[in-house]
Amino acid sequence: TKQSFPRNFFTCETPLLAEPPMDIALEFDYKKPPSPHPIPGEKKPSPPANVARDTFALCIMISTLNELAEFFKDNHCNGIKG
Numbered sequence: 001t002k003q004s005f006p007r008n009f010f011t012c013e014t015p016l017l018a019e020p021p022m023d024i025a026l027e028f029d030y031k032k033p034p035s036p037h038p039i040p041g042e043k044k045p046s047p048p049a050n051v052a053r054d055t056f057a058l059c060i061m062i063s064t065l066n067e068l069a070e071f072f073k074d075n076h077c078n079g080i081k082g
Contacts, residue, residue, distance in 0.1 A: 009069065012077035016066045025055040 008014055021027065029051050030043040046054070 009065070010072050012073060014069070016069055017062050019062060019066075020055075020059060024058070025051050028055075 006014060029046055029048075031046050032041050032043060
C-alpha cells in the first residue's frame with residue numbers, strides 16, 4: 001500500500017528498491033483481500049491475465065522509481081549512493 005512506501009525514498013541515504021525475482025508471477029499467483037472480507041488475508045487465486053498485468057505493472061513501477069531515485073542522487077547528492 002502507499003502507506004507502507006517510505007516517505008524518505010528520494011533522499012541521498014535511502015537505497016534503491018530491490019528488483020522482484022524473475023519468477024514472481026509463478027510465486028504470487030493469488031490475491032489477499034483486505035478486511036472486511038469474510039476471511040481477511042485468505043489467498044484467492046487470480047486469473048493468469050491478472051497475474052501477468054499485475055506483475056508487469058509492479059516491475060515497471062519499481063524500475064521507474066529506481067530510475068527517478070538514481071537521477072535525484074546523481075543531481076543532488078554529490079556522489080553519495082544509497
